[in-house]
Amino acid sequence: MRGSQHTNVIPVEVAKTLDGLFGERVRRSPESVAYRDYDDTTEEWRDYTWAEMERAVARWQAALSRENLSLGDRVAVMSRNCSQWVMFEQAALGLGLVVVPLYTEDRAENAAYCLQNAGVKLLLVEKLAQWEVFSSVQDQLTALSRIVIMTLLEENRYKAEDDRVIALSKWLPEQGSDAQHLNTDPHALATIIYTSGTTGRPKGVMLSHHNILTNAYGSAQVVIVTPDDLLLSFLPLSHTFERTSGYYVPMMCGATVAYARSIQLLQEDLLTIHPTILVSVPRIYERVYAGIRAKLAEGPALARKLFDLAVEVGYSRFEYQQERDSWHLSHLLWPLLDKLVARKLMDKLGGRLQQAMSGGAALSPEISRVFIGLGLPILQGYGMTESSPVVCANRLDNNLPSSVGQPIPGVEVKLGEHGALLVRGPNVMLGYWNNPEATRAIISDDGWLNSGDIASIDEQGRITITGRLKDIIVTSTGEKVPPADMEAAILQDPMFEQVMIIGEGRSYLSALVVLSKRGWERVAAQCQVAADPEQLAKNEQAKEVVLEIITRKIHEFPGYAKIYRVALIPELWTVTNEMLTPTLKLKRSKILEHYKDEIKHLYAGH
Structure with a gap:
């Protein structure tokens, strides 16, 4: 068993607020390493102690204090995981501001809706390209009075076009005074997190300091985290699972968090960082x-x-x-x-x-x-x-x-x-913002x-x-089928990249299937044709081969859960093409709409 030491865990009543938690961690462990991330300029990993983080937070607070913001105003962050994400959030929370995290790969229309719906006044983005994506929806961003860009090299040109835009290097002062903790109400609104929702407009979940603190403390009683632990963080901090489990729990327990460079480089980072918790x-x-x-x-x-x-x-x-x-x-x-x-x-x-x-x-x-x-x-x-x-x-x-x-x-x-x-x-939310x-x-x-x-x-x-409740497929024969379980069983075979089971109100189940590179090659070899996804998607023999493999993968499911037909989809479902949520869940209604012609063919004559 891992050590049962809870001596270093900061209780909810001591922290009071999320920024109070940060302040107490600084007080208890000033010279311990808080965060580690990769500096693209020096091409080296850099450590930040808790004391260094506090000095950085004071600088960010000094910059935020010049923006004419009031207690309770909303500020947003659209950046990959990094120490600056934490600095920004802690600075904002300490000034009594409400933080709205956004996914870096979200569509401009969706992100703009969140910004406007929450009445966000200041937005921090990582790259210029992220701000440029909003060019088509500028008319929806009337509440924004400041856009801070972490890496902005052509500041003068953008200042001329939009005086709200500024580079982080120009916006941040050289130093700040002492870090502030203005809010003393644990039940005050801390953050609005927009659900990535598989259908409809996202809803803004309102979480208080107390909501998150109690959840982090309860989690720390179940999963023992110690000051000797090192976590590798790669799920987006804009997702509440990572934010509570991979950010506030380690802070509460005094552990170190290293920020992975990307999902693509995760394998390399695992070998470099040697984490103890994932x-x-x-x-x-x-x-x-x-x-x-x-x-x-x-x-x-x-x-x-x-x-x-x-x-x-x-x-x-x-x-x-x-x-x-x-x-x-x-x-x-x-x-x-x-x-x-x-x-x-x-x-x-x-x-x-x-x-x-x-x-x-x-x-x-x-x-x-x-x-x-x-x-x-x-x-x-x-x-x-x-x-x-x-x-x-x-x-x-x-x-x-x-x-x-x-x-x-x-x-x-x-x-x-x-x-x-x-x-x-x-831990249950205050409610949905304005809803x-x-x-x-x-x-x-x-x-x-x-x-x-x-x-x-x-x-x-x-x-x-x-x-x-919403995802259960009810066939026309009245059978209830949970598609996620079947999809998980099929995805155990490395030839499958993505699968979605369909059949709501139909007499039988079918599957929309995206094969992996290996999968396309394997099917092509069996059909003795070229491994061209576009052509294989139309090949009836290829569909039969895939259906046979799927049948073997789901043989343990009830007989009524049999899949009778498949449609091969040549393109990957991604966040960018709007088929996945930012947390990589299938947007089922979107996929159904996009492939309605293929689905119509699957059920032709039935």
Whole structure:
């Protein structure tokens, strides 16, 4: 077990506010390393101590103080994860301002809606290109009085065109006075986080200082984080999962956070940073798993058998340690299997990982079984932006991978109508910004938040998410099918990049399928044609090949969950082409609309 030291965890009542948490951490650990990020200019990693962060925050506050902003005014940040993101937010919170985080890859129309809806007065962006994207929607940004650009080289030209625009280097003074903490009300609004929503306009979730602080403290009781820990942060800080679990929890516990350069360079950064804790969404684990399977498929059969044996023995040991199974003689093989198989995988993840969190979506039990079997304890949890976000999580000593664990301290749960998971606690949002109707629709008069997810709760209080009220497919025969589970099963094969099951109101299920590069090549080889996605998408034999593979992947699902037809989609679904949310979830309604002709063909004559 990891150390049970909670002595360095800052209690909610001591912190009072999020900027108060920062101030108390500075007081307790001034010379400890707070953050580490990569300097593109020097091409080196740089450390910032808590004391250095406080001096930087004072400079940012001095700059913000010149902008004629009042307590409660909204300011926005649109940047990748970096120390400057933290400096900006802490400076703003300390002045009683409300922070609105935006996704760096969001569409201009969507980001502009959020800025205008929240009445944002100041926007910090990382690059000039991000601001230029807004050129087509300038008429929607009437409330903005200042745009600060971190890397702006042609400032004079832009000053002439728009005197609101300024380079960070010109905007920041050389130094500030003492860091300020003007707001003393824990229940004051701290941030408005716009849900990336798979349908309709995003809604602004209003979270108070107290909402987030209590959630971070409850999370820190479940997942033990110590001052010796080092986290590698790569999920966007604009997402509440990363913001609470990968930013406020480490601050509360005195751990160090390193900011990855990008998802593309994540493998390199893991080997450089050697993190002890990883906070991630399932897609990252799925990609690592698919890579392992692809490499094994190319190697000798003995390597595959050795790998499978290591997972089997390792997972059996895990079940024994969790007191759900007895000791087996095969466990004696573990030191050898660890050396030959497991250690090699762990070394690729930096060699020091002691625990990994997974949230934001369901993680396939098969994938968690592989990682846990090979020695990486993945702790799956569940939450939503409206609950700050963590509702429940597995513990190291009570880890049931098929569940999302027990509620964290301070959070209550129960099942409502249709088995919907209801949540209540100090972490539940203040409401939706300027949208009382939507607030009333999701929070009852006695404070229960309707998650919209269907769940079961066992005798130990462990929660299992079994579906989503809105995402359940109801066929014309009345069968109810949770598509996400089937999609996860199919995506275990590295030949698949993306899959969406369809069939609402239809007599049978079909699938829209995007293959990986390997997948296109494999199908082309079987059909003895060129590996051209555009041509293969029209090839009936290729569709039959893919359908056969899918059928094998979902053979354990009920008979009514059979997929009868597939449409091959030659282009990837991305955030840029609006088929994915910024957290890489399928925008189901958008995909249905975009591929209505293909879908019509799938059901022609039925």
